[in-house]
Amino acid sequence: MGSGTWIRLLLALGALWGIRARETQLGILGEPTLLQIPPKFQERTREFGEASWKKTMEGSQKKKVLLRFSSGNFTEYEQDRMRFHRGNFSLEILNTSREDERLYEYSVSKGPEEELWHIQLQVFEPVADPRIRILHRELSNGSCSLSLLCASERGDEVSYSWDSRDSGDTGGICSGNGSVLNVSYSLRNSGFRCVCTARNRVSSRDAAFDSSQCGAEQSGVPRVRTELLVALVTLGVIVIIVIVTIIILRARRDQGPSQVTPDGATSATIYAQVQKPKVTVPSATPISSTTIYAAATGPPPATDGTPRAPAEPPNPQGHPQEATTVYASVTLPVA
Incomplete structure (x- = not known):
């Protein structure tokens, strides 16, 4: 076999190593993620002494070098975001974000040979504590029928399941998959708890509903x-x-003011204005008016000016008569 055949064979083996040497790793949003290599690659790194960490650029075929290791020394290109552990040649992402979800490559080289290890990182947001809410409730003939909804406000690819955590036999009444659980039970046999579990590939959280009181607000229920x-x-x-x-x-305010006389009798107020005929005076002195206030006890005068009879004295029972106040204004010439 010629030298060219051996070179092509070595390149083919390297390509096969690169294709097979690949794994998927899960990262948690907002938490550190450690990218590790197998023991075989750790041994090759110590043997050859040349290695590097790279990541593929989003939306392109380019790669970005994150770290270079050579003869016991290393150079980090994203020190604020990543940390290199030279004991096992792993690379730690300090605060995992959505942008870190991509393909990472670790390569070990010795001369023309290169061996690759690929890690596909998938980032997940962990689930929050779920809450159980009553969608429907019905009481009849001493039994309770409920429709319960379990939901978590945060999390990627969240799945839900129901189960009972009590040691007693509940007949599988709390068993189910999905966010909604329909249960029906006798109030005499209540006292068990249905537990909802919200989970994804990186986290799991629980919430419990107590059936001791049908439809009562329980832990995790608003x-x-x-x-x-x-x-x-x-x-x-x-x-x-x-x-x-x-x-x-x-x-x-709509009733208006009322006046009461000291002796308790109601008084009616009459406004009258009397003006004498005009008299010509030498000067242009303005005419002044004098207002006369008169208070009389008894009925008001007649409309034609005829005086009425004087008021009768109080009756024997001592009840007061009505008092009427007359306001008269007389305009007089000024001398």
């Missing part, structure tokens, strides 16, 4: 706090008091 309820009731009472006060004030 409920109104006592302080909030008291505040709402107090606010309602204040609003009612304000509305009643406004109604009373408006009613008093």
Whole structure:
């Protein structure tokens, strides 16, 4: 075999190594991720002394060098984001983000030969604590029927399952897959807990629903706090008091003022203005008017000016008669 055949064979073997030497690793969003190489590559690195970490650029065939290792020394190109562990030649991403989800390559070289190890990193957001909410509730003939919804506000590719954590036999009443669980049970046999588990490939969280009280607000189920309820009731009472006060004030304003005489009799006020015929005076002195206020007890005068009979004295029972106040304005010439 010629030298060219051997070279082509070595290149083919290197390509095969590169294709087979690949794994998928999971990273958690916001947490450190450690990219490790197998023991075989660690031995080759110590033997050959030349290695590097690279990552593929998004949307292109280019690669970016993250670290170079040569003869016991290394150079880091993203020190603020990554850390190299020379004991096992692993590379740690300090704070994993969505942009770190890509293909990483570790290469060991000795002269013209190069051996590759690929790591496909997948980044997942962990699930948050799930909450259980009652979608439907029905009570009839001493039994309870519930439709429960389990949901987590955060997380990638979240799946849900239901189970019972009690040691007693619940007949599989809490078993199920999916976020919704329909249960029906007798109130005499209540007292078990249905546990919902929300999970993805990097995390898992639980929430429990207690069946001891059908439809009662349980842990993980939204409920109104006592302080909030008291505040709402107090606010309602204040609003009612304000509305009643406004109604009373408006009613008093519409009735108008009333006058009461000292002896308790109601007085009626009559406004009358009498003006004498005009008299020519030498000067242009303006005419002044004099107002006369007269208060009389008894009925007001007739419309034709005829005086009425004097008021009768109080009756024997001592009840006061009505008092009428007459306001008269007489305009007189000024001398």
